[in-house]
Amino acid sequence: MPTFTLDELARRFGLQARGDAATAVHGVCSLSPGKPGCIGFLSNPRLRDELATSLAAIVIVTPRHADAARGAALIAADPYLAYARIARLFDPERDFVPGxxxxxxxxxxxxxxxxxxxxxxxxxxxxxxxxxxxxxxxxxxxxxxxxxxxxxxxxxxxxxxxxxxxxxxxxxxxxxxxxxxxxxxxxxxxxxxxxxxxxxxxxxxxxxxxxxxxxxxxxxxxxxxxxxxxxxxxxxxxxxxxxxxxxxxxxxxxxxxxxxxxxxxxxxxxxxxxxxxxxxxxxxxxxxxxxxxxxxxxxxxGSGLPLDDAREWRKTVARVRRLGRLEARLQRLEKHLSLNAGSQDDDHSESI
Amino acid sequence: MPTFTLDELARRFGLQARGDAATAVHGVCSLSPGKPGCIGFLSNPRLRDELATSLAAIVIVTPRHADAARGAALIAADPYLAYARIARLFDPERDFVPGxxxxxxxxxxxxxxxxxxxxxxxxxxxxxxxxxxxxxxxxxxxxxxxxxxxxxxxxxxxxxxxxxxxxxxxxxxxxxxxxxxxxxxxxxxxxxxxxxxxxxxxxxxxxxxxxxxxxxxxxxxxxxxxxxxxxxxxxxxxxxxxxxxxxxxxxxxxxxxxxxxxxxxxxxxxxxxxxxxxxxxxxxxxxxxxxxxxxxxxxxxGSGLPLDDAREWRKTVARVRRLGRLEARLQRLEKHLSLNAGSQDDDHSESI
Amino acid sequence: MPTFTLDELARRFGLQARGDAATAVHGVCSLSPGKPGCIGFLSNPRLRDELATSLAAIVIVTPRHADAARGAALIAADPYLAYARIARLFDPERDFVPGxxxxxxxxxxxxxxxxxxxxxxxxxxxxxxxxxxxxxxxxxxxxxxxxxxxxxxxxxxxxxxxxxxxxxxxxxxxxxxxxxxxxxxxxxxxxxxxxxxxxxxxxxxxxxxxxxxxxxxxxxxxxxxxxxxxxxxxxxxxxxxxxxxxxxxxxxxxxxxxxxxxxxxxxxxxxxxxxxxxxxxxxxxxxxxxxxxxxxxxxxxGSGLPLDDAREWRKTVARVRRLGRLEARLQRLEKHLSLNAGSQDDDHSESI
Missing domain, CATH: 2.160.10.10 (Hexapeptide repeat proteins)
Incomplete structure (x- = not known):
C-alpha cells in the first residue's frame, strides 16, 4: 500500500497545505465518517459540517472552507478534481505487467x-x-x-x-x-x-x-x-x-x-x-x-411524468385522456358567456 | 430422465396426495393442454377450469381446488412454490462434473x-x-x-x-x-x-x-x-x-x-x-x-402515459401543452363570474 | 478489393442500366458528396437534388429519377433493396476460411x-x-x-x-x-x-x-x-x-x-x-x-410526453397534477351556470 505525506501531496499536485506536513495517508475515504490514515474531500458546501467530525487524516477543501477543517488540509480551487488526481495514486488496477x-x-x-x-x-x-x-x-x-x-x-x-x-x-x-x-x-x-x-x-x-x-x-x-x-x-x-x-x-x-x-x-x-x-x-x-x-x-x-401513488397516477392518466372533453366544456362555457377566446385551440397536433 | 411417483413426491416435499400413488412423472408441463407423464400446477384460480381438461399426470393445487382435479393431485398451500421445488428434480443444468x-x-x-x-x-x-x-x-x-x-x-x-x-x-x-x-x-x-x-x-x-x-x-x-x-x-x-x-x-x-x-x-x-x-x-x-x-x-x-392510437396520442400531447392556456381561460371565466378560486394555481413548478 | 462494372451489376441483379457500361465501382458511398469509383443510391425523393452533384460513379434510382442522374445509373423499383444486395459484394466480413x-x-x-x-x-x-x-x-x-x-x-x-x-x-x-x-x-x-x-x-x-x-x-x-x-x-x-x-x-x-x-x-x-x-x-x-x-x-x-425546456416541463408536470382541481373548478362553473355536462367525469381511473 503506497503512503504519501501531506507535504508530498501538496508539492506533487501544486496545492496549498495546512497542518502537520508529515500527516500520512494510504488510501481514500468519504468525508463522513471518514477513516484514519485516509484522504477525503469536500465539494458540496452543504456537507461542510462534516468537516468537524470527519476521521479523515487529510481533507481537500476550497479556500473558503479551509478554516473548518479539523486537522490537515489541502486547499484546492476544485477539491473534486484534486481528489480525482490524488486518488489515482491509490488505484491498484492501473498498473500491469507487459507481456x-x-x-x-x-x-x-x-x-x-x-x-x-x-x-x-x-x-x-x-x-x-x-x-x-x-x-x-x-x-x-x-x-x-x-x-x-x-x-x-x-x-x-x-x-x-x-x-x-x-x-x-x-x-x-x-x-x-x-x-x-x-x-x-x-x-x-x-x-x-x-x-x-x-x-x-x-x-x-x-x-x-x-x-x-x-x-x-x-x-x-x-x-x-x-x-x-x-x-x-x-x-x-x-x-x-x-x-x-x-x-x-x-x-x-x-x-x-x-x-x-x-x-x-x-x-x-x-x-x-x-x-x-x-x-x-x-x-x-x-x-x-x-x-x-x-x-x-x-x-x-426534460420530459415525462414523474412518479405518483398508483391510484393517483391512474386518475391522472384518465384526466389527461379527458383533456379533449375538458377543452370542449370550457369552450362551451366561453361561448355561453360570449367570451370565446379558445377557438384557436382546435386539435392541431404536435409534429412528433 | 429421472422419474418420480406421486407417493415419492408427496413424501419428499411434505404434501398431501390424492389419486393413484404409483402415478409417475418425468417432467413438467403447463396446465393447459398439459402433457401425459408430466406434472403441472394451478396457482391462478381463474384457470381452475383447465383442471378438467388438463393432460397432466399430476397437478399441484390448493386444498380448495383439490376436488376439481381430474386425476392424481398434490395439495399444497402454495402450489407455485411447491412446483418450484419439485421442478428442480427435472432441471438438467443443475449438476456438473467438478474439475x-x-x-x-x-x-x-x-x-x-x-x-x-x-x-x-x-x-x-x-x-x-x-x-x-x-x-x-x-x-x-x-x-x-x-x-x-x-x-x-x-x-x-x-x-x-x-x-x-x-x-x-x-x-x-x-x-x-x-x-x-x-x-x-x-x-x-x-x-x-x-x-x-x-x-x-x-x-x-x-x-x-x-x-x-x-x-x-x-x-x-x-x-x-x-x-x-x-x-x-x-x-x-x-x-x-x-x-x-x-x-x-x-x-x-x-x-x-x-x-x-x-x-x-x-x-x-x-x-x-x-x-x-x-x-x-x-x-x-x-x-x-x-x-x-x-x-x-x-x-x-407508477408513472407515465400509456399507449394510445398515434393520432390520439399527438392530440393529447398538444392538449397537455395547452394546459397553461386552459388554466388561464378558466381563471378568466371565474373572474368574470366573480368565482375566482384558482388564484393559488400559479405556475409554481414541481421540485423535480 | 473487388471491382464491378455497370454492365455486370445490371446483369447480375436484373436491373436496367444507363450510361457507360464499363463504368467500374469498387465500393459504396453516400449520395452526397459521393465518392469517385463508388456506387450510391437515392431512396428518399427529397434528396433528389443531390443527384446533380454526387461524385458517385454509379447511382441506383427509381425510373422517375433516372433522368436526374449525372452519370451512370442503375434503375430499380426499390433502390434501397437493390443497394442492399449490391453492397454485399463489397462486404469484407462475409467470407471466412473453414476450420x-x-x-x-x-x-x-x-x-x-x-x-x-x-x-x-x-x-x-x-x-x-x-x-x-x-x-x-x-x-x-x-x-x-x-x-x-x-x-x-x-x-x-x-x-x-x-x-x-x-x-x-x-x-x-x-x-x-x-x-x-x-x-x-x-x-x-x-x-x-x-x-x-x-x-x-x-x-x-x-x-x-x-x-x-x-x-x-x-x-x-x-x-x-x-x-x-x-x-x-x-x-x-x-x-x-x-x-x-x-x-x-x-x-x-x-x-x-x-x-x-x-x-x-x-x-x-x-x-x-x-x-x-x-x-x-x-x-x-x-x-x-x-x-x-x-x-x-x-x-x-405511441405514448409519452416529448421534450420541453426544463422549466416549461416542470410547469407542465405541475399543471397535469392540478388537472383534478381544474376539472372541479370547471364543474363548479357549469353548475353555477346550470350547464353541468361533466358529472360523468368522476375519477374513474384507467384500467392500467
Missing part, C-alpha cells in the same frame, strides 16, 4: 506495440494494430484490421469489430461491443434483407465507454465518437451517429441512427433520442428525456 | 475450493478465492483478489472485477458485469478526468443476477447488494447504490448513483431511479416508473 | 458440419449440433445440446445456452445471450426461491439478433422467435414471449414474460411492453411507447 499471456490468441499478422499486456483468453485477429502500453483484458476480441491507440485499456470481454479505430488512452469496461452491425434492413419480397454495414466506427482520444454499451458501425460512412466523450453502461449508439467532444452520457440511454450530438452535452440516464436529429453544443438533457426532434440551442431540457 | 478444464486459465495464486468446475475459456486472476462447489462457466473472467462464495454458479461469460465479493449460492447469468468502474468524472481544464473508483462491490448470499446486467463498484465506499436480491436482465446499478434484502427488480431498470433501496421492494421493468434518493422497504414500483425523488413510505407507485 | 482454430474448445460429442469456422476462444459443449457453413466467432459459448442451423453467423462472444435451437442463416451480434434463465421466482418462507426454467428458446430461420440483446428461455414451454424476425441491440425478451414472423424491433426495447407479438410488427426503440399481453399483426409502435395492455388491431400507436 502476451500464453493463453491469448494473437494472429501472426497482428502488430502489438511495446509495453502491452494481452491477457489470457483474448483473441486478436489478422492485421489488427495495437499501439504501445495497451492493456487488453481477458476474453477481449479484436477484429481484423482494427486499430487501437497507445495507452488504451480494454478491461475484459470487450469486442472491437473489424476495422474499428480507437484513439489513444481510451478506457472500455467489460462487455462493451464496439462496431457491431448497424440495424439496416430492407424490405424484400420474402421479408427483411440485410443491408451490409460497410462503414466503420471511429473513436477519438481519451474516450471512456461503459460496461455492455454498444456502438454500431456506420452503414456507409462512419459512426464517430469524438475526443473526450464519456459513455456510461448499457448505452446504445446506432449507426452513423456522431457525438461531439467532451459530451457525457449516462447509463441506459439510446440514440437512434444518424443523429448528431454536439460538444460538451450532458445527457442523463435512460434518455431516448430519435434518429436523424441534431442536438446543439452544451445541451443538457435530464434523465428519461424523450427527444423526438432536433434541439437547435443550448439549454436544459 | 478445472485444460482450457481454463487459473493464476497460480488463485485458490479454488473442492468440488468446483472451471469451464474452458474461463480466466481466474491472481489471488482470487473461489469457495467450494462453485460453477464457473465458459468465458468467465474473475479479477485479481475477487472472492466467490460456496455454491455460486456463474453461467457463462460473467465478468467479476478485482476485489468484488460474491456471497454463497448466488447465480449469475451470461454476460453480467460485476464491479465495473463507476461513472465518476471530474471536469478538468482539458475535459473530463477520470475519478478512480476505489470502492468495491459486495454481493450477499442467495442473490440472482440476470444476463448482461451491470453493477458498478463504489467510488470510495462499496456498492452493496443484500442477501436474497433478485435482479433480472439488462439492469444498470450505478456506484454506491445499496439494495436491501429480498428486493426484486425486473429487466431494463436503471438505478443512478448512491441511491438506497429498501428491503422486499418489487421494482417493475424499465423503471428509472434518480441518484441520491432513498426508497423505503416494501415499495412497489410499476413498470416504466420514473422516480425523481425519495419514496419515504411503502405503497404502490 | 476449427487450435484455440477453440469443442467437446468430443459435439457435431460440427462441413464448412464451419470455429474461432479461437469459442467453447462448444457436449452434444451440441452445429450445421454446415456456420461461423462461430471468438469467445462464443455454445451450451450442451444446443442446435445451430446451416449458415448461421455468431459474430463474437455470443452465448447460446443448453438446448437452444437456432434456425438457418441467422446472424447474431457480439454479446447476445440466447436462452438465459427466465426471471421466475416464487416467494418462500425465507425469501425468493428459484423456479427452474425448463423450457427452451426456439429461433426460426433468417433471424437477426443485435449486440448484447438477451432472450430468456421458457419456464415450461418455449420462448419462440419466428422466421425473419429482426432484433436490434440491447433488447430484452422475457420467458415465454412469442414473436411473429418478420417483426422488427429497435434497440433498448423490453418485452415482459408471456407476451405474444404478431407478424410484421414494427416496434420502435426503448418501447416497454407489459407481460401477458397480445399484440396483433402489423402493429407499429413508435419509439418509447409504453404498452400496458393488449393491442387487438393493426395501427400506429
Amino acid at each position: 502476451v499471456h500464453a493463453g491469448a490468441f494473437v494472429a501472426d499478422s497482428a502488430q502489438i506495440g511495446a509495453g502491452c499486456r494481452v491477457a489470457a483468453g483474448a483473441v486478436i485477429d489478422a492485421d489488427a494494430r495495437v499501439g504501445t502500453d495497451v492493456y487488453i483484458g481477458p476474453g477481449c476480441t479484436i477484429g481484423r484490421g482494427a486499430v487501437i491507440g497507445d495507452g488504451v485499456r480494454l478491461i475484459a470481454r470487450v469486442s472491437v469489430a473489424a476495422r474499428v479505430v480507437i484513439g489513444a488512452r481510451c478506457q472500455v469496461q467489460a462487455g462493451a461491443v464496439l462496431g457491431s452491425r448497424g440495424f439496416g434492413n430492407a424490405r424484400g419480397p420474402g421479408g427483411w434483407e440485410e443491408v451490409p454495414q460497410l462503414g466503420s466506427l471511429i473513436i477519438g482520444d481519451d474516450v471512456e465507454i461503459g460496461a455492455n454499451t454498444c456502438i454500431d458501425r456506420g452503414a456507409i460512412d462512419d459512426t464517430v465518437i469524438a475526443n473526450g466523450v464519456r459513455l456510461d453502461n448499457l448505452i446504445q449508439i446506432a449507426h452513423n451517429v456522431r457525438i461531439g467532444e467532451h459530451t457525457a452520457i449516462a447509463a441506459c440511454t439510446g440514440i437512434a441512427g444518424s443523429t448528431r450530438i454536439g460538444r460538451r452535452c450532458m445527457i442523463g440516464g435512460a434518455v431516448g433520442i430519435a434518429g436523424h436529429v441534431e442536438i446543439a453544443d452544451d445541451v443538457i438533457l435530464l434523465g428519461r428525456a424523450m427527444v423526438t426532434g432536433s434541439i437547435p440551442k443550448a439549454g436544459v431540457y | 478445472v478444464h485444460a482450457g481454463a486459465f487459473v493464476a497460480d495464486s488463485a485458490q479454488i475450493g473442492a468440488g468446483c468446475r472451471v469451464a474452458a475459456g474461463a480466466v481466474i486472476d491472481a489471488d482470487a478465492r473461489v469457495g467450494t462447489d462453485v460453477y464457473i462457466g465458459p468465458g468467465c473472467t474473475i479479477g485479481r483478489g475477487a472472492v466467490i462464495g460456496d455454491g455460486v454458479r456463474l453461467i457463462a461469460r460473467v465478468s467479476v472485477a478485482a476485489r468484488v465479493v460474491i456471497g454463497a449460492r448466488c447465480q449469475v447469468q451470461a454476460g453480467a458485469v460485476l464491479g465495473s468502474r463507476g461513472f465518476g468524472n471530474a471536469r478538468g481544464p482539458g475535459g473530463w478526468e477520470e475519478v478512480p473508483q476505489l470502492g468495491s462491490l459486495i454481493i450477499g448470499d442467495d442473490v440472482e443476477i440476470g444476463a448482461n446486467t451491470c453493477i458498478d463498484r463504489g467510488a470510495i465506499d462499496d456498492t452493496v447488494i443484500a442477501n436474497g436480491v433478485r435482479l433480472d436482465n439488462l439492469i444498470q446499478i450505478a456506484h454506491n447504490v445499496r439494495i436491501g434484502e429480498h428486493t426484486a427488480i425486473a429487466a431494463c431498470t436503471g438505478i443512478a448513483g448512491s441511491t438506497r433501496i429498501g428491503r422486499r421492494c418489487m421494482i417493475g421493468g424499465a423503471v428509472g431511479i434518480a441518484g441520491h434518493v432513498e426508497i423505503a422497504d416494501d415499495v412497489i414500483l410499476l413498470g416504466r416508473a420514473m422516480v425523481t425523488g425519495s419514496i419515504p413510505k411503502a405503497g404502490v407507485y | 476449427v482454430h487450435a484455440g477453440a474448445f469443442v467437446a468430443d460429442s459435439a457435431q460440427i458440419g462441413a464448412g464451419c469456422r470455429v474461432a479461437a476462444g469459442a467453447v462448444i459443449d457436449a452434444d451440441a449440433r452445429v450445421g454446415t457453413d456456420v461461423y462461430i466467432g471468438p469467445g462464443c459459448t455454445i451450451g450442451r445440446g444446443a442446435v445451430i442451423g446451416d449458415g448461421v453467423r455468431l459474430i463474437a462472444r455470443v452465448s447460446v445456452a443448453a438446448r437452444v435451437v437456432i434456425g438457418a442463416r441467422c446472424q447474431v451480434q457480439a454479446g447476445a445471450v440466447l436462452g438465459s434463465r427466465g426471471f421466475g421466482n416464487a416467494r418462500g418462507p425465507g425469501g425468493w426461491e428459484e423456479v427452474p426454467q425448463l423450457g427452451s428458446l426456439i429461433i426460426g430461420d433468417d433471424v437477426e439478433i443485435g449486440a448484447n440483446t438477451c432472450i430468456d428461455r421458457g419456464a415450461i414451454d418455449d420462448t419462440v422467435i419466428a422466421n425473419g424476425v429482426r432484433l436490434d441491440n440491447l433488447i430484452q425478451i422475457a420467458h415465454n414471449v412469442r414473436i411473429g414472423e418478420h417483426t422488427a424491433i429497435a434497440a433498448c426495447t423490453g418485452i415482459a414474460g408471456s407476451t405474444r407479438i404478431g407478424r410484421r410488427c414494427m416496434i420502435g426503440g426503448a418501447v416497454g411492453i407489459a407481460g401477458h399481453v397480445e399484440i396483433a399483426d402489423d402493429v407499429i409502435l413508435l419509439g418509447r411507447a409504453m404498452v400496458t395492455g393488449s393491442i387487438p388491431k393493426a395501427g400506429v400507436y
